[in-house]
Amino acid sequence: MVLVSCSYVPFEIPLALGMPVKRAVFRETGECSDAYLPRDFCPYARAFMRDHGRDHVVAIAGSCDAMRRAYDALRYFKLAGGVCFVDIPRTSTSASEEYYASVLRDFALDLARAARAGVPDAVAPAVNVDGDSFRRRLIHAAGSMNLLRSELSGLSRLVDEGRLSAGEAASAAFLANDALGAGTNQYPHEAPGGSESGQREAQAAEATDLADAAAAVARALHAIRTAGDPGAGRAGMSQCESRSRRHGRGRPRVGITGTCLLERALLVMIEQSGLEVAFVDSCIGLRSFDFRVEIEAGAGDPFRDLARAYLRKPPCPRMFAGDARAQRLRALAISHKVRGIVYFAPKFCDYAYYDFADMKRRVGEGDGVPMLLLETEYGSAGSGQILTRVTAFREMLEGRLERG
């Protein structure tokens, strides 16, 4: 399985290689993380400091200084079967897209090497990532991921309409993530070339590969649709959340933004404290779902298409996209009619700290949308301190509502 550290790393590539893939989500920081990374590091980077097992490949994105050092530590202390680095540019110009395309091609080669480590060539010949077969797989994977993203985006609409709680939508996203990561590596079959029968055999095998990938996507889709269907599958959701959802109307509406919010408990706590969450602009929210990947079937570079789509998706705080992030947050606040914004920052996340000050100045003070900064470690979402701060924020918003 491939564990991915950032929403800018395309799932399409491991899926096209027949490798289960999921966004790394941890419940807590690794037990021994102090031995590898300093304590004043973001809990997400520190949470990677655990033994991931020989079968897992960890794909670390160059998101920030902390993740780069996490990449070093994972390799140096041999904490995973394979460790890949995905160097993501910080801008989305034509030149940076071209560079990122080359990075993604190298990433595909690295994964292919990792997937067939120890497998004889006769059993699994090297994948030609520039070949037609791999292109077809990428197109198929992009189609599947577009469908998933579209479904998850649909859940966001339900959240906005008050028909689904943000906690439930997050649960669906996590279940979909788990579904993509379930299963075992299915190394793609390459056409042996030459004989007609060999090619027929390879095409049949390719169809099997695609069916395997489709099955993973279908499981993920089932998880999402179950959550999104008001009449089905409520058993898994807590009564508390449903109550929160039903009674959400009339409560102050807030949006949630931040860097890497990968903790459902925080969303649940915010909703339970009496706020109605209208949107989540984070790695498990709109930033990851509000875009599509279109790979040309012709002779173009499919990695270039992937690079373009991912670099142009809604920017996260680590990108340098000018005013785009503030404009987007402002637009989200207006279109979702929120009264305030909760900014989530993992403790010691530099990009979150800088981004919060920027958003506070531009959107908070500039547009008069109150903002609350919540800094948490893993597992501290339910702490009294956080709850007190959220409750105080709610009271402030209610006071503003009453004053008109």
Added chain:
Amino acid sequence: MVGPPASGRARNGAAGGFRDARGGARARGAARRRVPQQPRRGFLRPETLLRNKWAYRAASAALPLLRARGAKDYQIAAIECMLSDFADAYLGRKPCVFTSAFVPTELVYGLGGVPFLPEAASGLAAAFGLGAASLSACEALWYSPDLCSFHRAGVGGAAAGFLPRPSAVVVTAHLCDGGKKSLAHLSALAGCPFYIIDVPFASSDRGERWVASQVEFVAEDLARRVPGLSVDGLPRALVASNEALTEYREVCALRRNVPAPWRGSEALNYVLLFLWSWGSPLLAPFYRALRTHLARTIDTQGFPVQSERHRLLWLNLRPYYRTKLFEHLERDRASSVAFEEYSFAYWPAMDPRDPFVSLARKMTSNFGWGPIERRLEVIEKLVDEYSIDGVVQFAQWGCRQSNGGAAIIGSELRKKGVPFLNLDGDGVDDGSGIEAQSITRLGAFIELLDARKVGER
């Protein structure tokens, strides 16, 4: 590659303490008013003094007095170098370009501008007792105290009016995240163009070409947008840089002498010039004077730590406010900082005929960038070349890029039998209250080195 053109501007009542050369504040906002008041008044206020041409004339006139009072030639040369840049920047004699620490400053000098490094200036602010005011001003702008204080003091210094007004901001994407984000903020406050040069993580020809194309674009766009800048002077700046590099390599060769001919605590102060002044015609004279001084010190055996017992390699920066740390190290413990990681000249001589590729190569060859093996290689090289007994990493609060490597560096050095100390501290915030603890830990480390020496006998 290129960030937002004139991103943001100081709108919506946003804070901003940038002032023009005459000292008039261009933008004052809510957070500006929250800045703690300086105790000094009138023309003695630092933000006023820095913009007063008579202050620079007085400082220049005072240099002979300094010499008469025992200041060394290289110290005078360093002051001249900084005074010249500060006068250019604060008096508006040249377009001032803010850069992050690892932008090759040859680019700015070559364009005819003057570079200004807010994070490096934070060290100066701390040395002159302005660290607390700068940090406080930054926190008033909602910046977390968990961020690196060098960057916070840069932002706060701007809000408090201590920094000159930039005509443009150029950052590189490698190393410090805080450097690029804090400068993006300053660009928005000043309403000036912002450029980011993306540097690939892995070294490759392809990556170098990409960086070179970005540098070329930045240079040409700056020349187009900022009056007074032109690409014509780039070759001249690269020649000046090469000349300084030649002198500097001689300085480094002399510093390999045992005992150390230069006090490490002082050498760490000059890291500021090392980051700031490549491409300035005044850098080579400084290193020349320093080389002469070191050669004379070795000839006369006038070493700053006479009975040197241990030689240390210092990683990262130092506390720039008044501290007893180095006094304890050098005087009480007879140990020298023989060399500093940040004084290592990692780039090859540049080709003035091919300035963009040369500047790109300088950026991509930064050993702190890329997989940690590159940094380890340099540390091991310095340990060998400078006869190092122990390595101290100053774990600057909030510096993820450097501190994150501590476990690996410690492990690797232990394998080679070189003791390693990760010394927590803060280079700007003298209120961090960690000095006593640092002295104790440093003392214990020296005792460890003592014990090893006894064991070797």
